Amino acid sequence: MNHAAETWAMLVRASVDNKHPWRTPALCTQGVDGPNARHVVLRKVLPDAATLVFFTDHRSQKMQDLAQCDKVSLVFWNPKSNTQLRVWGTVRVEADVSQVDQYWARVPDHARRDYATLSAPGSVLNTDSDQAHDMSLAREYFTVLLVDVQRMDCLQLSREGHQRWAAERNRQGGWITQNLVP
């Protein structure tokens, strides 16, 4: 397998393994106030489409950032293999309601609460009622983000010598890979 194919296989593994270090990358958006990074859970990986799937609340700051600029970067770090992966791509909101319903069906009840707060995520807490939930709202705020990856850069640290490569997706959906000076 080549570098890009191995990396997509690893991302698939991370998306189904809660304990995989690549399961919670940092997602960096570009908002009106500049770059904004936060961790998110990698929910699903579609290697053939080069797409990464994430869930969020429609009311979160990242959605406002994405309305300004749909370009994002993500960084993954695996301390066991000493491997950093950076990817760059463009975000779409999943508009196919049946697809969103399928993802929602797999969200357990306790996690559904995350999308059911009456006040938007990041709102100032003044009273206890600001923390109230209404489960009937959760599905409405639940949002599926699709990151279409265009470029990757991978750095593997090693005492024997670091290794770095970059890959760019071509029009045919293949990956053009080049080794780089670390």
Ligand SMILES: Cc1cc2nc3c(=O)[nH]c(=O)nc-3n(C[C@H](O)[C@H](O)[C@H](O)COP(=O)(O)O)c2cc1C
């Ligand atoms: C390990 C970890 C996983 C997280 N996963 C998600 C996630 O999948 N989706 C999400 O919207 N926020 C997730 N969060 C919370 C975000 O990091 C962030 O605090 C929240 O989304 C608000 O970010 P925003 O105001 O920039 O939109 C996670 C936080 C941590 C620490």
